[in-house]
Amino acid sequence: MSNNNLIKGSLQTIILKLLEENDKMYGYEITQRVKELTEGEIKITEGALYPALHKLEAEGLLTTEIQQVDNRVRKYYSLTKNGQKEVSAKMSELQSFVGNLQRILDPDWKPGLA
Amino acid sequence: MSNNNLIKGSLQTIILKLLEENDKMYGYEITQRVKELTEGEIKITEGALYPALHKLEAEGLLTTEIQQVDNRVRKYYSLTKNGQKEVSAKMSELQSFVGNLQRILDPDWKPGLA
DNA sequence: TTATATACATAAGAAACTTGGGTATATTTT
DNA sequence: AAAATATACCCAAGTTTCTTATGTATATAA
Numbered sequence: 001m002s003n004n005n006l007i008k009g010s011l012q013t014i015i016l017k018l019l020e021e022n023d024k025m026y027g028y029e030i031t032q033r034v035k036e037l038t039e040g041e042i043k044i045t046e047g048a049l050y051p052a053l054h055k056l057e058a059e060g061l062l063t064t065e066i067q068q069v070d071n072r073v074r075k076y077y078s079l080t081k082n083g084q085k086e087v088s089a090k091m092s093e094l095q096s097f098v099g100n101l102q103r104i105l106d107p108d109w110k111p112g113l114a
Numbered sequence: 115m116s117n118n119n120l121i122k123g124s125l126q127t128i129i130l131k132l133l134e135e136n137d138k139m140y141g142y143e144i145t146q147r148v149k150e151l152t153e154g155e156i157k158i159t160e161g162a163l164y165p166a167l168h169k170l171e172a173e174g175l176l177t178t179e180i181q182q183v184d185n186r187v188r189k190y191y192s193l194t195k196n197g198q199k200e201v202s203a204k205m206s207e208l209q210s211f212v213g214n215l216q217r218i219l220d221p222d223w224k225p226g227l228a
Numbered sequence: 229t230t231a232t233a234t235a236c237a238t239a240a241g242a243a244a245c246t247t248g249g250g251t252a253t254a255t256t257t258t
Numbered sequence: 259a260a261a262a263t264a265t266a267c268c269c270a271a272g273t274t275t276c277t278t279a280t281g282t283a284t285a286t287a288a
Contacts, residue, residue, distance in 0.1 A: 008122035008244060008275075010215065017219050028266050038214040048245055050268060072253060072266060091219065098212055100152040101124060105131050105205065122244070122275050142235050162276055164237060185284060186235060 011044065011052050013090040016061065019079050020087045024065075026074045027053060053077060061086050125158065125166050127204040130175065133193050134201045138179075140188045141167060167191060175200050 018033060019025055025033070031044045056062045061083035065076045079087065102109040132147060133139055139147070145158045170176045175197035179190045193201065216223040 011244080014215075014218055021221070026266080028264095032265095034218060037218050041210070042214050042218070045246070046266090046268080047247070047270095052244085054268095070254075070265095074266070094215075094219070096155070098215070100156050101128075101208075101212070104128055104148060104151050104156070105208070107135070125275080140235080141237095142233095146234095159277070160235090160237080161239090161278070161280095166275085168237095184234095187283095188235070 010094060011048060012056060013094050014044075015049075015052060015056065015077075016079065016083060016087045016090055019062070019077060020084070024076045024078045026076050028074075056083070124208060125162060126170060127208050128158075129163075129166060129170065129191075130193065130197060130201045130204055133176070133191060134198070138190045138192045140190050142188075170197070 014034065015030060018030060022033075027046070027049055031046070031049060034042055034044050053062065057064060057077070060080055062077045063080050065078070067074045067076060099111060128148065129144060132144060136147075141160070141163055145160070145163060148156055148158050167176065171178060171191070174194055176191045177194050179192070181188045181190060213225060
């Protein structure tokens with residue numbers, strides 16, 4: 001991923017969620033979007049991204065479609081039906097995990113507060 | 115960790131933070147505390163915990179002290195000075211990571227809001 | 229007496245990532 | 259014009275972290 005050695009399976013969730021919002025994205029675009037959304041703090045490396053995309057495709061959660069743009073090949077990914085189902089599952093898993101993390105690390109934390 | 119295969123590296127932060135709050139804890143106690151704080155949702159497995167404790171000790175962030183309690187051996191861990199410094203570093207790393215996650219996954223999210 | 233709880237530990241394997249390559253075209257900088 | 263950066267894909271070796279499966283030992287509950 002980047003300087004952060006955190007996250008393990010959250011990369012998959014990030015990919016799926018971005019594709020839910022954007023319909024079609026190609027790999028490089030995903031890295032740029034994440035960099036932009038986090039003001040450069042999270043940089044998804046290609047070594048992490050492409051294997052993750054291929055795995056999600058192999059699992060039937062994504063489909064691909066190749067386009068030529070200015071003599072360059074772009075591989076667009078989009079959610080399959082199963083992929084659409086998985087987004088919500090993965091999202092609530094992650095949100096609940098983050099909630100539990102807060103409960104452990106911040107004793108005063110309560111859901112619904114900052 | 116448990117059913118969650120999420121976020122790697124956060125176990126170290128959890129251990130350090132609990133020890134900051136509790137001064138001395140032994141391994142089994144840590145697993146129980148986490149289970150309790152998360153209402154059983156996160157269960158730290160021994161296969162994950164003990165290697166992590168040993169690693170933190172080897173890095174000089176924790177020291178140990180063995181006690182006999184009812185014919186049972188307990189190995190108490192506590193923070194070293196370096197360990198105390200590391201807690202804040204690891205905590206702000208994790209909090210900033212979680213913030214970035216929110217920015218990616220929840221476009222409307224802003225720090226300070228639920 | 230069998231199972232569960234307490235309490236430590238290790239070891240093999242899986243999974244996710246980093247690092248470091250490789251290929252190729254387009255644009256910007258020197 | 260040459261060099262560097264940006265765009266765009268990919269793979270493979272190695273590291274780290276975790277899971278799963280064991281092993282040891284005592285205490286308590288079913």
